[in-house]
Amino acid sequence: MKFIKEIKNTILIIFVTLALSACSTGKKSGVAIDGDVYTGKDTVEYLAKGVPDRIFFATNKSGLTTAARATLRKQSTYLRKNKDLNVTIEGHADERGTREYNLALGERRANAAKDYLMTYGISGKRISVISYGKERPANTASTPLAWSQNRRSVTVKVN
Amino acid sequence: MYKKFLFTFIILFHSSLANALIEVDITRGNLDPLPIAVSPLYVDPKSENIKDIKTKSLGEEVSKIIEKNFKSTGLFNPLNKDAFVQKPDIAHLKPRFEDWRLIKAQALVTGKLNVKDGKLKVEFRLWDLTASKEMIALAFTTTPGNWRRVAHIISDKIYERLTGEEGYFDTRIIYVAESGPKNRRVKKLAIMDQDGANTKYLTLGNELVLTPRFNPANQMVTYLSYFRNLPRVYLLDIETGQQEVVGNFPGMTFAPRFSPDGKKIIMSFAKDGNSDIYTMDIETRVVEKITEHSSIDTSPSFSPDGKYICFNSDRSGLQQIYVMKSDGSDVKRITFGSGLYGTPVWSPRGDLIAFTKVRKGKFYIGVMRTDGSGERLLTENFYQEAPSWSPNGRVLIFYRETKSGPSGEGFSAKLWSIDITGYNERKIDTETDASDPSWSSLLSK
Numbered sequence: 001m002k003f004i005k006e007i008k009n010t011i012l013i014i015f016v017t018l019a020l021s022a023c024s025t026g027k028k029s030g031v032a033i034d035g036d037v038y039t040g041k042d043t044v045e046y047l048a049k050g051v052p053d054r055i056f057f058a059t060n061k062s063g064l065t066t067a068a069r070a071t072l073r074k075q076s077t078y079l080r081k082n083k084d085l086n087v088t089i090e091g092h093a094d095e096r097g098t099r100e101y102n103l104a105l106g107e108r109r110a111n112a113a114k115d116y117l118m119t120y121g122i123s124g125k126r127i128s129v130i131s132y133g134k135e136r137p138a139n140t141a142s143t144p145l146a147w148s149q150n151r152r153s154v155t156v157k158v159n
Numbered sequence: 160m161y162k163k164f165l166f167t168f169i170i171l172f173h174s175s176l177a178n179a180l181i182e183v184d185i186t187r188g189n190l191d192p193l194p195i196a197v198s199p200l201y202v203d204p205k206s207e208n209i210k211d212i213k214t215k216s217l218g219e220e221v222s223k224i225i226e227k228n229f230k231s232t233g234l235f236n237p238l239n240k241d242a243f244v245q246k247p248d249i250a251h252l253k254p255r256f257e258d259w260r261l262i263k264a265q266a267l268v269t270g271k272l273n274v275k276d277g278k279l280k281v282e283f284r285l286w287d288l289t290a291s292k293e294m295i296a297l298a299f300t301t302t303p304g305n306w307r308r309v310a311h312i313i314s315d316k317i318y319e320r321l322t323g324e325e326g327y328f329d330t331r332i333i334y335v336a337e338s339g340p341k342n343r344r345v346k347k348l349a350i351m352d353q354d355g356a357n358t359k360y361l362t363l364g365n366e367l368v369l370t371p372r373f374n375p376a377n378q379m380v381t382y383l384s385y386f387r388n389l390p391r392v393y394l395l396d397i398e399t400g401q402q403e404v405v406g407n408f409p410g411m412t413f414a415p416r417f418s419p420d421g422k423k424i425i426m427s428f429a430k431d432g433n434s435d436i437y438t439m440d441i442e443t444r445v446v447e448k449i450t451e452h453s454s455i456d457t458s459p460s461f462s463p464d465g466k467y468i469c470f471n472s473d474r475s476g477l478q479q480i481y482v483m484k485s486d487g488s489d490v491k492r493i494t495f496g497s498g499l500y501g502t503p504v505w506s507p508r509g510d511l512i513a514f515t516k517v518r519k520g521k522f523y524i525g526v527m528r529t530d531g532s533g534e535r536l537l538t539e540n541f542y543q544e545a546p547s548w549s550p551n552g553r554v555l556i557f558y559r560e561t562k563s564g565p566s567g568e569g570f571s572a573k574l575w576s577i578d579i580t581g582y583n584e585r586k587i588d589t590e591t592d593a594s595d596p597s598w599s600s601l602l603s604k
Contacts, residue, residue, distance in 0.1 A: 130411070
């Protein structure tokens with residue numbers, strides 16, 4: 001009996017050690033979130049080489065971060081070069097808000113991106129906006145990382 | 160889809176209503192549900208058989224529906240039929256009270272039915288076993304296809320007699336039926352009886368649909384559809400299937416509800432990053448702007464007298480609940496607790512507002528008085544929102560979503576209900592995953 005119990009304990013210790021080391025490796029790899037705004041490249045697609053299609057927002061916010069502005073300036077340069085191209089900006093929210101508020105929030109985020117593109121000389125006529133609220137997550141996991149990747153606006157080519 | 164069914168009611172004879180007998184208190188959590196025996200209804204052996212309906216077992220089926228309704232309230236404890244001591248026809252004439260008391264029943268439901276000349280005639284009686292008295296006796300005639308509704312109406316009458324409040328069993332729920340992976344959910348409008356029977360799908364799932372709500376007459380539905388990728392509020396006539404866009408707004412309209420007189424739709428319109436609340440008169444098409452603020456104003460809901468509107472706004476920085484007069488004047492913030500507040504819905508009794516609260520990563524369904532005082536949180540979960548009231552203002556239905564794994568697996572959305580006492584939390588069975596429920600008013604009133 002005692003022997004079995006000891007084995008059990010040993011197994012338990014091994015398990016705990018494994019679990020702990022798994023945790024620490026997770027931390028080492030680093031999660032690409034600043035505050036709660038996503039700063040990484042996963043889920044990002046490109047309108048052209050070096051022109052990311054999306055920007056990320058903080059929870060319940062629609063203000064543009066420095067990184068978001070830099071991305072939008074790249075988009076505006078690209079749109080100035082491709083004068084015949086129209087785009088739709090899709091606004092999205094994470095799954096941690098009520099559905100109706102998230103629809104409004106998505107619309108506000110898409111318009112924040114649109115307004116910034118317009119200040120860089122892109123005609124509002126070339127840009128339409130649509131909000132999907134929390135209906136179209138880019139990352140379907142229920143984790144803070146996934147939620148940060150879902151708080152986004154995405155510029156999509158129309159033609 | 161809804162045919163107007165004619166129910167002919169006859170009060171068999173009035174037992175002394177003034178003589179208050181057994182009573183069920185529904186204003187607090189009921190930990191001691193009333194033991195009630197629901198005898199199968201006696202079926203007249205001369206009854207005709209009708210297509211698709213087994214008349215012989217109809218009495219049994221009706222009693223089962225009544226039992227299921229009673230059990231779902233948490234206020235009644237329907238007793239096992241194996242212990243029943245009297246045949247249905249004899250019990251219906253005159254129960255042997257002492258025998259029923261032996262199995263610990265305090266109330267007894269009996270009845271009989273027949274189908275003749277294509278018509279279903281049902282009568283039932285409710286007996287108080289403690290006082291050895293009849294409490295109600297009613298008879299009605301309808302088309303046989305209506306037999307489930309008969310069971311719901313009987314349930315409503317008994318609930319009313321025993322609790323002193325209107326029932327909510329002869330009602331329907333409209334909701335969004337969901338299927339498919341989390342990032343490409345297929346959503347359809349669906350309608351079902353309050354007990355989950357008779358599910359019908361009103362849209363095909365080709366476009367995203369959200370937030371359906373009944374009009375007071377339960378014949379129209381207003382909802383959000385992404386038809387042609389233009390998110391707009393629509394109006395659907397359930398009977399004819401006819402649909403139309405509400406108003407001519409140059410942008411997204413969403414969060415629709417009917418006014419209590421059914422004449423207007425109140426909703427949000429989003430333009431240039433700002434959402435305000437508007438109403439549109441369905442007949443005259445006159446559009447009125449109700450709020451004017453640079454913040455998000457959405458999820459509006461009228462008070463039952465039509466004089467006030469509650470809504471949520473982030474004008475203070477974060478989502479909170481506000482109340483204003485129905486012309487948009489006199490805006491007052493009513494929530495000041497820690498956390499976010501959304502989806503306010505005014506109770507049909509006028510006394511409470513139900514809401515969703517988000518605090519420290521948890522979602523709560525709660526109720527408060529219409530000035531924001533007396534907040535009570537009824538249930539806590541990972542994600543739940545969008546309460547809708549039972550027509551008697553005693554029960555809330557809402558939806559709950561589960562946490563999903565690394566690739567979205569394990570995700571589900573289901574309907575739940577809870578009494579405003581905070582007791583009797585229940586999952587509502589639906590054919591598919593479900594969200595955004597809206598409870599109808601009583602169909603036969």
